[in-house]
Amino acid sequence: MLTPLTVPSNILDSEFDALMMQRCLQLARLALGRTSPNPLVGAVVVKDGEIVGEGFHPRAGDPHGEVFALRAAGERARGATIYVSLEPCNHYGRTPPCSLSLINAGVAKVVVGMVDPNPLVAGAGIARLRAAGIEVIVGVEEEACQKLNEGFVYRVLHKKPLGILKYAMTLDGKIASNSGHSTWITNNQARSEVHQLRAACDAVIVGGNTVRRDNPHLTTHQQQGHNPLRVVMSASLNLPENAHLWDTGVAPTLVLTREGSSPNFQQMLLQKGVEVLEFPLLTPDLVMAHLYDRGFCSVLWECGGTLAARAIAENAVQKVLAFIAPKIIGGLDAPTPVGDLGLSSMTESLVLERVNWRTVGCDCLVEGYLPQKTVNQQLKTTSST
Numbered sequence: 001m002l003t004p005l006t007v008p009s010n011i012l013d014s015e016f017d018a019l020m021m022q023r024c025l026q027l028a029r030l031a032l033g034r035t036s037p038n039p040l041v042g043a044v045v046v047k048d049g050e051i052v053g054e055g056f057h058p059r060a061g062d063p064h065g066e067v068f069a070l071r072a073a074g075e076r077a078r079g080a081t082i083y084v085s086l087e088p089c090n091h092y093g094r095t096p097p098c099s100l101s102l103i104n105a106g107v108a109k110v111v112v113g114m115v116d117p118n119p120l121v122a123g124a125g126i127a128r129l130r131a132a133g134i135e136v137i138v139g140v141e142e143e144a145c146q147k148l149n150e151g152f153v154y155r156v157l158h159k160k161p162l163g164i165l166k167y168a169m170t171l172d173g174k175i176a177s178n179s180g181h182s183t184w185i186t187n188n189q190a191r192s193e194v195h196q197l198r199a200a201c202d203a204v205i206v207g208g209n210t211v212r213r214d215n216p217h218l219t220t221h222q223q224q225g226h227n228p229l230r231v232v233m234s235a236s237l238n239l240p241e242n243a244h245l246w247d248t249g250v251a252p253t254l255v256l257t258r259e260g261s262s263p264n265f266q267q268m269l270l271q272k273g274v275e276v277l278e279f280p281l282l283t284p285d286l287v288m289a290h291l292y293d294r295g296f297c298s299v300l301w302e303c304g305g306t307l308a309a310r311a312i313a314e315n316a317v318q319k320v321l322a323f324i325a326p327k328i329i330g331g332l333d334a335p336t337p338v339g340d341l342g343l344s345s346m347t348e349s350l351v352l353e354r355v356n357w358r359t360v361g362c363d364c365l366v367e368g369y370l371p372q373k374t375v376n377q378q379l380k381t382t383s384s385t
Helices: 013-029 065-077 098-105 124-131 142-148 150-158 188-200 208-214 263-271 284-293 305-313 372-384
Strands: 042-047 050-056 081-084 109-112 135-138 162-170 203-207 229-233 253-258 275-279 298-301 319-325 353-360 363-369
Touching: 013 042, 013 050, 013 065, 013 081, 013 109, 013 142, 042 065, 050 065, 065 081, 065 098, 098 124, 109 124, 124 135, 142 150, 150 162, 162 188, 162 305, 188 298, 188 319, 188 353, 188 363, 203 208, 203 305, 208 229, 229 284, 253 263, 263 275, 275 284, 284 305, 298 305
Parallel strands: 081 109, 109 135, 162 298, 162 319, 203 229, 203 298, 229 253, 253 275
Antiparallel strands: 042 050, 042 081, 319 363, 353 363
């Protein structure tokens, strides 16, 4: 539920526009994790300085956010201003074009957060509105709109989901002790943020080692929250028969393995409702291609260091979220978040871009993006020497 919006009486027009767009983003977030392959979209209709209609896109196949907002506004939409976080669509898909709905509703002005990167839209919706005599403003709170839909944007531009590597480590770079014990590295607030992150993603991936060592749930731990598809990559299927991930009444699970691997174990998983798929070659890039075909936008990697290194090397990871706890555990053999990448000097290290950091309780969260061209070039060069 959203809290009621209070608008100061002396607010400037530009500030009012920003406030309305922030409201659009709040509405859009109500559908986190549920709209893929579509984007998250929120819309607000304003008449004479008052909100008369709100809406958001709840899931793929349902009407878009503009339609719900116009329905809520009714006749008050005529001559009104509508704020929408993403450019209104201009093509027939599973629903009619929103640009036509806005024209038919008689709105006077449309304020757009960002242009839709989809080639089927990409400015055409804005052009159609302007051709109909409607005033259009573009780029209000654009950075926030882009950030909300970065998975959708990446999927459209690169034809694969956005890969996000998340890990928690101690101050000395360990994700577990020498014995493998890792509960808990971070505090309750950090773990709550991870649950929210899962809720925003379409799938979360782990390897067999994580299943054997941690027996994770990989859920949002919320009764009403969206649970992502839980994906296990295991070439050998050397996995425990009893694991939290096999309880598909809580959340769906997909196990990916090599062709012909452990038929009896596969049958046991199928009987529990676990989906099993065989691959001739089980690699992160092929897994991401499969998840793209399933319509996914954002995929969270919560795996151990060996699989994380493979995912980075195969360009299956674009974004990194590192939770760092002010703890020191030591241990020569204690595992680290990323395994061997074949890099031997600091000058070869992968330097994150667009880096932000903030404290989460007593922990620190570092967020950044891998420079993809540099990753590919460096790792290919290293592997060939």
